[in-house]
Amino acid sequence: MAQQRLQLTWFNKDKALIPTETGKYGYTWVDPSDPRYCETHALVMDDYVHGVQTPKSDEFAYSERADLAPQDDNLMILGESGDVLEALTRVPELAEKYVGKVKLIYIDPPFNTAQTFASYEDNLEHSIWLTMMRDRLLNMKRLLAADGSIWVHLDQVEVHRMRLLLDETFGADCFVTEVIWGKADTSRNDAKQFSVDQDYLCVYSKRPEWGVNRLLRTAAQDSIYKNPDGDRVPWIAKPGHAPGAATHQGMVYAIQSPFTGELLYPPKGGCWRLGQDAMLDGLNGWARYERRILDDAQERAFVCGVSAEDVRPDVSALVLSDDIHVARRHAERALESPWPSVFFINRGKRIQVKGYLPEGGTTPRTIWSFSDVGSNRNSKAEIKRLFPDSDAFSTPKPERLLERIIHIGSNPGDIVLDVFAGSGTTAAVAQKMGRRWVTCELLESTFTTFTRPRLEKVVNDEDPGGITRTKGERIPADDVDLPEGVSAEDAAIFTSVLNKLIADDPALKKSADVKTLKAAAKTRRTKDVVNWRGGGGFQVAHLSPACFDYDPDLDRVMLTAEATGETLVESVAANLGFRLLHPDDDYIFDAQRGNSLLKVIDGVATIEIVDSLVSHVTPGETIVLAATSVMDGVREHLRRSCRGSRVVALPDDVFHYTEDGETR
Ligand SMILES: C[S@@+](CC[C@H](N)C(=O)[O-])C[C@H]1O[C@@H](n2cnc3c(N)ncnc32)[C@H](O)[C@@H]1O
Known part of the structure; x- marks a missing residue:
């Protein structure tokens, strides 16, 4: 964790938590060296869901997003977030793919609001909640790319504690902002004191110099920009003056109209909107102008609200260089081509300046209204529409909220992670926006009722709701x-x-x-626009069962009933940091790390087995032989027969194993 002076302390901060029961919401305190906490679970790959993209039809307009290649390198895991994050960061095949590669993490964890929701219990003690979150945040930080960001969605109950925890984990200098989401579109009159209308998004980055993607401009925003004179970019007319005459006396002076010859001043209290060079540049597009000191202290003093003695003496006016007839002829001709950036209205009696359509979108603001990104009511309706026959999922988030987050923090092809999937909003929106994603959910009932079926609908283009289509503006x-x-x-x-x-x-x-x-x-x-047409796919996986159990009273590690065959091999490989080999059936070793080869035996390791293994290695390679029972003399025999090799007795030695052969 980052070193900082101000830190939150809590009960058992130096302890760790393990799930009390697999697939349930509940935790037990343990020592961080407890094997049940240290065990890395491998992922068991189940089926792969392929989607089908719908071809375009004349019936609709399509956004550019509808042409993005649908992503198929996505991962949906049934399992507890702590174990899933351990797997993603420690199983070599997964770590290589995800550590330092995730561009955006959004999490919407249980809010700890001491309520019991229909789908899960949310009543953990603060200290359990903080420890649970801290352990997961540490692994999420490992997964985050150098140019990545993490968004933690909370309500007012834990947000202040989470800010300190995030400062501690990511560093206070990586705090980006706190976004307020106005989630309620109506007030709750049954609330005892206040009807709470907002949630919070705590945004942190991996590096302080993180940059955002600006928001796209809407057609409605752009529609106020016009192009009556055929300029290169549409523009809006802005007043030629701005407030601040008293403090900007150098910008208060006469401009001679090329249409009337009259001297124009800013209105009382105002100064010209642009610096004099820019004004002169614009005016020269109408006629030839020059700077000249006039005897107009009275007029300028009136505008500035000071006495003639106090007004700045040396401010020159911009006046015509030619006779008014010549100037007017030029100006009338200039009306026929794109007008200069400073122009005249009211038959030459008032000055305005052009404000061009900005390039590159708008800077995101920190208060997000339900009218822009959806409300709680909208998200419930989205889920109800997808699953009309199921009891509604209690706490879904609106797709438009995730759309904005994913837009600001990632680009097509980037990896988006959410380890509290719920109904799967993050993955659904990421898929619709051409991002890759990884998500996991603890509760099997939620996973099978909402998370998986929702994503199946998304990839099969059976979800027309959410951000799939944009209503015409x-x-x-x-x-x-x-x-x-x-x-x-x-x-x-x-x-x-x-x-x-x-x-x-x-x-x-x-x-x-x-x-x-x-x-x-x-x-x-404008016409309704289709943004998503289905396609891509995702791998479904679950966590392998625990292979190691621990009895604190006896201080004994034991193998569980599930620790046999492939499950044992995969677990040992994951926990020792070896990459599984998938060679021909007669290849003798199970996994590899560098030049070290692993063989896992669910049985007795004998001298004969050692000899057979040694006959299969080439010079420079070493052997790690993991076995549930080891005959006397086998350790020494292996060490002597193949230098640098060793035996790992299962289960005791697994949690003392280090890469350099020393015990931990
Ligand atoms: C607030 S909901 C997330 C809702 C989600 N953002 C959506 O739009 O549907 C939190 C989810 O996290 C799940 N959850 C709680 N603890 C978990 C854990 N330790 N690991 C994985 N999921 C967990 C809950 O079952 C619940 O579905």
């Missing part, structure tokens, strides 16, 4: 120019209210003024 009708600050939604509301007001008045309905108003506020919706 409301934008102004083609020939409509809405006034600044009025959105298309405002205009639609205006028209609807107007219609209601004149509903019973036939004369007003026919009135030319009403018709003009309606035409000026006319809007339309």
Whole structure:
């Protein structure tokens, strides 16, 4: 953990937790050296689910996302997050693929709200909860890529403790922000004190210099930018002035209009919006201008709200270099091509500047409203729509919320991880956005009722909800120019209210003024857009059963009933850090690490077995022989016959094994 002065302490902080019962929500304190805590579970691969992509049809419009290659390198695990994370970080085949490679982690763990939800119990003591979270965060940090981020979703109950824990794990300098998600679209009047409307997303990065993907602009946001003069980019008109005359007296001066010859000043209290060089640059597109000191202290003093004696003396005006007739001819000609960035309205009596459509999207803000990213009610409706016949999952999150998180923190092809899958929202949205994903869920009932079937629907394009389609946006009708600050939604509301007001008045309905108003506020919706068409697939897996048990009273490690055959081989390989070999059937060794070869024997290791193994190694290779029973003299015989080789007695030696041959 990162060293820092301020730290949260809690009961049993130096202890570890193991699940009290497999597949249930409950933990038991143990010493961190307890073999039940130290055991690495391998993954047992079950079936692979293949999806089918639906071809495009003329019926819909398609976003660019609908053309992304659907990902098929995804992993869904039934199992406890602590054990899953151990597997992902320690089983060599998995560690190679995931350690330092995960771009985005989103977790929505049990909130510790002392309630019992329909799907799981959420009533752990703070200290159990903190220890549980700490152990998982440490492994998640190992998985996170150098340019990755982690998003921890919580409500107000534990968020303050989690912030300190995250500071401790990731370093306070890697704190990025805390996003507030306004999850409630209505108030809860049955709440005793406050109706709590928000959840929190604690965002941390692996490195302090982490950068975000900016949010894409919407058609509605873009629709206010117009291009009446055929400029290279659409623009909106901004006032030519801004507040601040008193403090920016150097930006308060006369500009001569090339249409009227009149001297124009900013209104009282205002200064020109751009620096004088930029103003001059824009004005030179209309006519030839020059800087000149005028005798206009009175006028400038009036604008600045000071006396003529106090106004800055040396501020030059921008005046025409040519006679007004020449200037006007130039200016009228300039009206026929794209206008300069500073331009005149009201027959040359007022100045405005162009604000061009920004490139590269918008910077994400830290308060996210349910109207932008969905509410709790929306997410429940999404799940109900997918599973109309099941009792609703209690705590799903809206797809649009995950869409925004995944957009900000990852790119297509990146790996997204969520180890508290629930109904599988993170994986579903990641798949729809062309990301790879890994997810796990503790409860078999949740896994088989929601997580897996939901993702099956996603890859088979049987899930039209959530972010699969985007409803067309409301934008102004083609020939409509809405006034600044009025959105298309405002205009639609205006028209609807107007219609209601004149509903019973036939004369007003026919009135030319009403018709003009309606035409000026006319809007339309863009077509619905398909973002996801199915495809890709995912590997389903579960954790291998525990092979090692421990009796603290006797201080004895024992093999469990499941520790036989392939299960034992895979477990020993995982716990000793060996990569499984899948050679021809007659290949004698089970696994390999560097030049060391592992043989696991569910039985007695004899001198004959050692001789046979030694006859199969080439010079430079060593043998690790793991066996449940070891005959006298076998250890020495192996050591003598093949230098650097050794015997691991199962189960006792597994948790004392180190790569260099010393015991731990
Ligand atoms: C708040 S829900 C997550 C909801 C999810 N974000 C969604 O949109 O559906 C937390 C989930 O974590 C699961 N869970 C709790 N403890 C777990 C653990 N130790 N390992 C894995 N999953 C766990 C619960 O069963 C529950 O499904």
